[in-house]
Amino acid sequence: MSKPFLPEQTGYTVAVVGATGAVGQTMLSILEERKFPVADLIPLASSRSAGAQVTFQGRDYTVQDLAAFDPTGVDIALFSAGGGTSLEHAPRFAEAGCYVVDNSSAWRMDPSIALVVPEVNPHALEMARENRIIANPNCSTIQMVVALKPLHDAVPIERVVVSTYQAVSGAGGKAMDELAKQTAQLLNAQQAEVNVFPARIAFNVIPHIDVFMDDGYTKEERKMIDETAKIMEADFAVTATTVRVPVFYGHSEAVNVTFTGPMNAERARELLADAEGVCVVDDPAGEDYPMPSEAAGSDPVWVGRIRDDQSCANTLHLWVVADNVRKGAALNAVQIAELLIRQN
Helix, strand or coil: CCCCCCCCCCCEEEEEECCCCHHHHHHHHHHHHCCCCEEEEEEEECCCCCCCEEEECCEEEECEEHHHCCCCCCCEEEECCCHHHHHHHHHHHHHCCCEEEECCCCCCCCCCCEECCCCCCHHHHHHHHHHCEEECCCHHHHHHHHHHHHHHHHCCEEEEEEEEEECHHHHCHHHHHHHHHHHHHHHCCCCCCCCCCCCCCCCCCECCCCCECCCCCEHHHHHHHHHHHHHHCCCCEEEEEEEECCCCCCEEEEEEEEECCCCCHHHHHHHHHCCCCEEECCEHHHCECCCHHHHCCCCCEEEEEEEECCCCCCEEEEEEEECCCHHHHHHHHHHHHHHHHHCC
């Protein structure tokens, strides 16, 4: 039996870093919904947000200044405050004996840091015994690997081609405000003001998420490629095109998967229907399939439009949808925290 990560106790001291942001607020909600054993909650944020109030289990808490906070005595810290903040403060919390679950991209590809999706690679958490930092993957990567894992376990994957349709909430609150404002402006025959995205997002799609790399891929596309290999511990080929669409919540993905051996749509449906964290909605006759408008606010990864690729042997098409703020960020982080205490 492996050594417990944390001493067995009835409740734990949990810090939420970035508690006033969209993901931080969702973390608080999910901790409460899932009855996580929180003995003491410590909401933290930058000095700009310090002094604000957040509510947890019917009680108001005052947000403290992260930079001035002493992490001694904190058991688990859920970070959602950006890569720079994480690079500066996550080691400080870890050195104080706290386990850090970080939602930024700062630590994901560090070979010494665990990159975890609980339904896919819970065993990777063992890496955290040394440095106490666990990385939460990119939102678009999380939902894809949850859908791929049960299929890959049955028949190894050879290649994945994914195109994403990503909600503006993935770019933060200002991005959501921009979509709402531009929509109102255009509907009132006004010029749309562009500040957050590289182009107008209202009534448009932008094939550009994060910065472009030297090879022509964007950083978001590179994240999906590299993170999938690390999480799945596999060397199958992955290529991605990531696109921002005028949807507030819920990322969608068209995933084309080629297998090394026989795999068909019927078997895939059976495997996915039994998979942890997956909900299959696939009834073409009834025009029933996953959509972000219905996935928003829910926890599963929704899969539909499962069909054989008539142009290529042993190849399937999947349509994968999830709430990017919940499963793509806050929920996955809380599930990692649950793994830390479940080891006891």
